[in-house]
Amino acid sequence: DIVMTQSPDSLAVSLGERATIKCKSSQSVLYSSNNRNYLAWYQQKPGQPPKLLIYWASTRESGVPERFSGSGSGTDFTLTISSLQAEDVAVYYCQQYYTTLFTFGPGTKVDIK
């Protein structure tokens, strides 16, 4: 199985400041035949189901604010919130869909400082 890790476990950022979350996979999720990274990011607010933010590692889902961006390739990925807003308080998960044994990272909790 591909093991996903995230860092940090939690972070507190001032409103308007940048939040950066790292995700690392135990093996590459870059599919060479199409040069795509099989990596998604989700946001989960308390009491709600996860919401898709990013797929193919860097493609923002329709309707997701531009302050959310994804980057990285192979085994190392980053989710960046460029200017944290109060409504961004949530837990963020990465997920690989490179194999049918889908796996999620343990999550990163983002709070306001």
Added chain:
Amino acid sequence: EVQLVESGGGLVKPGGSLRLSCAASGFTFNSYSMNWVRQAPGKGLEWVSSISSGNNHYIYYADSVKGRFTISRDNAKSSLYLQMNSLRADDTAVYFCARGIGDILNWFDPWGQGTLVTVSS
């Protein structure tokens, strides 16, 4: 509007069985793979099972549920199911159904609100 509504959760004793359902609407159900993901109280997300689109149902399970859980779908009813047998305390979780974009190797969007399964004596 795409909508997924889970049902069938509840309290069950260890060793018991439960069948979860997910009613889909707002999209062509048989064109999408479907998935179950669970979340234990206060914990992260754990993928449980997936079933491919169309009529040739390729099926996948997490090792933690293989041999105990069975995923199925009824395209005529736009419904997804999860038959859970030999339930254990560590199966206690909110179970979400989620649509896959594409055949199998894809992200999940959207997700239902979830249904709570509690395994306890």
